[in-house]
Amino acid sequence: MARKFSDEKMVLASHNKGKLAEFAHLFRPHGIEILSAGELGLPEPEETGETFEDNAILKAVAAAKAADMPALADDSGLAAAALNGAPGVYSARWAGPEKDFTAAMQRLEDELIAAGNTDRSAAFVCVLALAWPDGHVETVRGEAKGRLIWPPRGDGGFGYDPVFMPVGRTKTFAEMKPEDKKEISHRAEAFERLIKTCIASE
Ligand SMILES: O=P(O)(O)OP(=O)(O)OP(=O)(O)OC[C@H]1O[C@@H](n2cnc3c(O)ncnc32)[C@H](O)[C@@H]1O
Numbered sequence: 337m338a339r340k341f342s343d344e345k346m347v348l349a350s351h352n353k354g355k356l357a358e359f360a361h362l363f364r365p366h367g368i369e370i371l372s373a374g375e376l377g378l379p380e381p382e383e384t385g386e387t388f389e390d391n392a393i394l395k396a397v398a399a400a401k402a403a404d405m406p407a408l409a410d411d412s413g414l415a416a417a418a419l420n421g422a423p424g425v426y427s428a429r430w431a432g433p434e435k436d437f438t439a440a441m442q443r444l445e446d447e448l449i450a451a452g453n454t455d456r457s458a459a460f461v462c463v464l465a466l467a468w469p470d471g472h473v474e475t476v477r478g479e480a481k482g483r484l485i486w487p488p489r490g491d492g493g494f495g496y497d498p499v500f501m502p503v504g505r506t507k508t509f510a511e512m513k514p515e516d517k518k519e520i521s522h523r524a525e526a527f528e529r530l531i532k533t534c535i536a537s538e
């Protein structure tokens with residue numbers, strides 16, 4: 337049995353403004369007060385894990401202990417099939433310290449072409465970890481399947497959204513309205529699972 341969240345507030349252990357905006361929407365109907373790691377002055381831990389799960393857990397546990405309240409972390413990224421899942425857990429690092437996603441998307445395109453440009457399928461993955469100050473953690477995962485387009489399209493969203501076209505759609509995540517991305521995103525799928533396993537009272 338998963339541990340249930342029964343507090344009134346939690347820390348959102350992310351320093352990514354795009355994610356924080358999406359979580360603000362996702363949490364709206366649930367009546368939980370969200371404090372961000374930034375507003376509490378929490379440091380950004382080094383993401384030394386090899387999997388999304390490892391990194392989500394290390395970020396959530398560090399924040400829960402530092403803030404002494406439950407903390408939710410999101411570790412996510414884009415996995416290109418032709419690149420054996422790259423950039424994967426390195427998705428943020430491909431953009432460098434300047435967070436230059438124009439350069440990161442260009443690198444992705446260059447590597448797809450170098451790999452033969454025959455398979456442009458990809459998935460966005462999101463792992464959420466909810467940790468308590470005693471170290472207990474629950475994790476859930478969500479995925480959005482699609483393909484990588486070129487050139488980038490749209491100026492909404494964040495990160496790699498301008499090159500990601502979800503299956504069955506004609507708009508990239510960056511061309512969609514936030515409420516449309518929310519219907520099908522990896523983050524929304526993981527969030528729905530989190531609500532079912534750890535938040536909803538039966
Ligand atoms: O660790 P935190 O502080 O949460 O913020 P971050 O930006 O470093 O986040 P990650 O370590 O999880 O790295 C994930 C990267 O993958 C990309 N990414 C994740 N979800 C995305 C989405 O919905 N749309 C576009 N890019 C996304 C984005 O570039 C993120 O920087």
Ligand SMILES: [Mg+2]
Nearest residue numbers: 351383411428
């Ligand atoms: Mg990060």
